[in-house]
Amino acid sequence: MYRTRTGRAMTGAGVAVLLLSGCSSDEKKSQEKGVGQQPKATDPYWVNPEGSAARQVAEYRESGEDDKADLIHRIASQPSADWIGTEDPEGQTRRITERATEADRDALLVLYNIPHRDCGQFSKGGAADAGAYRAWIDGVAQGIGDRRATVILEPDAVLHLVDSCTPKEFHEERYTLMREAVERLKRQPGTTVYLDAGNAGWSQPDVLHEPLRRAGIDRADGFAVNVSNFYSTADSAEFGKRLSAKVGGKPFVIDTSRNGNGPYTGGDPKEKWCNPPGRALGEVPTTGTGDPLIDAYLWIKRPGESDGDCKGGPKAGDWWPEYALELARKSA
Numbered sequence: 001m002y003r004t005r006t007g008r009a010m011t012g013a014g015v016a017v018l019l020l021s022g023c024s025s026d027e028k029k030s031q032e033k034g035v036g037q038q039p040k041a042t043d044p045y046w047v048n049p050e051g052s053a054a055r056q057v058a059e060y061r062e063s064g065e066d067d068k069a070d071l072i073h074r075i076a077s078q079p080s081a082d083w084i085g086t087e088d089p090e091g092q093t094r095r096i097t098e099r100a101t102e103a104d105r106d107a108l109l110v111l112y113n114i115p116h117r118d119c120g121q122f123s124k125g126g127a128a129d130a131g132a133y134r135a136w137i138d139g140v141a142q143g144i145g146d147r148r149a150t151v152i153l154e155p156d157a158v159l160h161l162v163d164s165c166t167p168k169e170f171h172e173e174r175y176t177l178m179r180e181a182v183e184r185l186k187r188q189p190g191t192t193v194y195l196d197a198g199n200a201g202w203s204q205p206d207v208l209h210e211p212l213r214r215a216g217i218d219r220a221d222g223f224a225v226n227v228s229n230f231y232s233t234a235d236s237a238e239f240g241k242r243l244s245a246k247v248g249g250k251p252f253v254i255d256t257s258r259n260g261n262g263p264y265t266g267g268d269p270k271e272k273w274c275n276p277p278g279r280a281l282g283e284v285p286t287t288g289t290g291d292p293l294i295d296a297y298l299w300i301k302r303p304g305e306s307d308g309d310c311k312g313g314p315k316a317g318d319w320w321p322e323y324a325l326e327l328a329r330k331s332a
Helices: 025-033 052-062 066-076 089-102 130-144 168-185 205-214 233-246 321-330
Strands: 107-111 149-153 191-196 222-225 252-255 294-298
Touching: 052 066, 052 321, 066 321, 089 107, 089 130, 089 149, 107 130, 130 168, 149 168, 168 191, 168 205, 205 233, 222 233, 233 252, 233 294
Parallel strands: 107 149, 149 191, 191 222, 222 252, 252 294
Antiparallel strands: none
8 A cells, every 4th residue: 555645743642531430331441541532522533442552551561661651652542543354344343333432432444445455565455356345345334333433435546546556457346346335335324434535745636536536525525635644734734625626625634643744755765655764643633623624633544553564564554563652752
């Protein structure tokens, strides 16, 4: 996956541990780990008290490495998206959305399973064929049910059609699958869908708007920019607004998970998106962006998870504590 999407450094942990009586079981687990839900009015998304970052905080506490625990807590205390896997998508999605609902929060999900995904690069894979993808999407939708969920649909899927990374013989099928996915997900009453739309450094609105229309942007709630990338919030907002003007004024969300220091400008330009050094956490997730076109700043890429087996990192999506610590240190 081309990690080319999500500026300013995070200025504090912003932790809001709930100490209310009669709290949910998720809130109790959160309190035990020192990880609580954020204020619902400005950050309605679920903080998973048992995510990789939360587990890492607990391990560091147990080993007496409190300085490291405090750094990783900056990640663990914020909601990050859950990327739905291929095994039992209905069950996985149901568990996530039920726990989010129990905590009176919304689930934030990423669906990343389009056939011929990532053009054979670090995140290659995806559903075996169109039928398998349709079944997977249907499972996800059934798992969501009528619970509240925000879905980021298929990072890079449209962009890899525009840049011809995906072979031309698969283009029409992909557009069809994307449209169908939007339509299927929007049948769920509490589901919001944002189509992925690249980033400020890779693509231009003039070449994106028609492919997005073919992929179903008219029926989606909006689009997402900077997913898994490092472009500043200001640059991402400018890019998103130019694109919005081309697609009927649709709103958008920005991935701010790792964009605190902007994009990496050194080393091999082909790998500036893959575990680049010196990056930092960006703005904490919030729906209070102060801009009517920007629905939210979100941590769509989970900070601390590898982009791929480059620069000494593990395979894409695996937790990498050393990289997580660097992100948190640079945002201090």
